[in-house]
Amino acid sequence: MKKGVSFLVTVALMALASFLASAYDPSPLQDTCVAVDDPKNAVFVNGKFCKNPNLTVAEDFLYQGLNIPGNTSNYVGSIVNLITVDQLPGENTLGMSLARIDYEPNGQNPPHFHPRASEIFTVLEGKLLVGFVTSNPEHRFISKVLNKGDIFVFPLGLIHFQFNIGHTNAVAIATLNSQNPGVITIANAVFGSNPPINPDFLARAFQLDRKVVEYLQARF
Template structure:
């Protein structure tokens, strides 16, 4: 009887540990349990959930799964690029499906500055032009892994790592990014550090980046 009780307790403990490990390993968007879950605005005073509430599947229509991206995107800006995000905010039908996309237009010598996607791995396909792309590994090595891409080339940026794209050609370039989250998020490094609201203390940033505090204040004014 005692042996049987110990065996049962051991089985239950193993089951709980496996269930816990499974939940901890689920780091990406959860798998859907139905054909689709077209997002709707949360009801008034609802508790926040990781995702969106769903409309009745019987009321779904083609427009819930469609979005038109204006081509080419406006690259008349300081960095010379335009990222057209296509995520659950643009296509409600992406809710729970774990993917999103982003066409990226580049003017000659335009760039998509160093940034990260905290919730997604990115795969990039070059449709036109020539891009220099790369990402930096995490501490302590901070190794730059970089490559020049031409039309038809594909490159992957691992989740969470700082990465960039730069049009090194004299003509416009176009790329298409796929991301492994319905809402991957984006943190542009310079914007986050020098353009935070309220601003980070410039004396702190000056020490962190080994810069004169006047340079930091100038950067903060720009961002």
């Protein structure tokens, strides 16, 4: 009798697990998704139609030019060439994307996070200081100096950065587990929002003088 009960409990648990797995919400592929009753105003969640499988060709799954260095002559000294479904249509629904990042000496990829993806980061050339900060309340700063061939992981949703501490240009490849990972650069989002966030609020939040906040908002 006990064996029969145990077997039934096992079957019930397996059925429940299967139900929960099938009922789990899919990961969002855009920042917002406001519900509407009129289908005329609706959009697909991933924003893409699917091509007839019988009409797909090799070019749908091909991207060329990732070997070409990007222009790093900007205020952060780096450039990110992100390859998402918009550049590589064959990525659609596959849950992945990739980026090439170029850094000039002292160039940086400023503190940012991806709301929809974890990241595997591989150094191809150069020497980079990388790191991320864990969530509240610990705020542990985990960092490492990476050289050519080193790989580092940035967990989903955590603030992270890269900084070229070498004397030559650096190149890295970032692989992300979303076709639309999104990116929120902290300084740009906070001080460059449109419309601007109230400077008195930001001054208190960041423990800064209001004039400093206004200066930063003007910069971004």
